[in-house]
Amino acid sequence: DAMVIQNPRYQVTQFGKPVTLSCSQTLNHNVMYWYQQKSSQAPKLLFHYYDKDFNNEADTPDNFQSRRPNTSFCFLDIRSPGLGDAAMYLCATSSVGSATDTQYFGPGTRLTVL
Amino acid sequence: GQNIDQPTEMTATEGAIVQINCTYQTSGFNGLFWYQQHAGEAPTFLSYNVLDGLEEKGRFSSFLSRSKGYSYLLLKELQMKDSASYLCAVRDSGGYQKVTFGIGTKLQVIP
Numbered sequence: 001d002a003m004v005i006q007n008p009r010y011q012v013t014q015f016g017k018p019v020t021l022s023c024s025q026t027l028n029h030n031v032m033y034w035y036q037q038k039s040s041q042a043p044k045l046l047f048h049y050y051d052k053d054f055n056n057e058a059d060t061p062d063n064f065q066s067r068r069p070n071t072s073f074c075f076l077d078i079r080s081p082g083l084g085d086a087a088m089y090l091c092a093t094s095s096v097g098s099a100t101d102t103q104y105f106g107p108g109t110r111l112t113v114l
Numbered sequence: 115g116q117n118i119d120q121p122t123e124m125t126a127t128e129g130a131i132v133q134i135n136c137t138y139q140t141s142g143f144n145g146l147f148w149y150q151q152h153a154g155e156a157p158t159f160l161s162y163n164v165l166d167g168l169e170e171k172g173r174f175s176s177f178l179s180r181s182k183g184y185s186y187l188l189l190k191e192l193q194m195k196d197s198a199s200y201l202c203a204v205r206d207s208g209g210y211q212k213v214t215f216g217i218g219t220k221l222q223v224i225p
Binding site: 042 | 205220
């Protein structure tokens, strides 16, 4: 089945130790998103790729970076995680130009910072 | 930008009907989504409205009034598995059409 896959599902890192979260998709969608969601809060968009074009939200900290080496894969790099970065990180994809442009989410990676 | 309001919590009885409201203020509008999110899991798509009126999909229906900046999600014949958060999300009309999510309404279904 076509889907959005995130690895790992659970990630534990130490304060200040770089971490990379990965996302892959078999939907062949042209847009990939990274959201941060903390407990009882709305998903907060960090950035997205429209094909190879990178779009950063104005309030996304510089500590967060992203790479999209090809259509299928997208990575979220947190250069120096702080305690406040502990959250669920959601990857989503969509096909801009389709009838609904619905975003399809992966299962998420829950990040713990010690 | 977008401002989205929905109740934070609701409780309803198994077998009953519940309506979850969402109001939004927007600088541009190109569609409203409802997502279901179980605790610790990713949001899953429920419905999409871009024109005024009611969209029905099984036990779930969603309504939109663009002039009022208002939508609701109607859940019929509630089941225990419907206990989840329900996120209202609005898509911009400009550029790449960013989607902004509301905080979600946590629904508890009780026997």
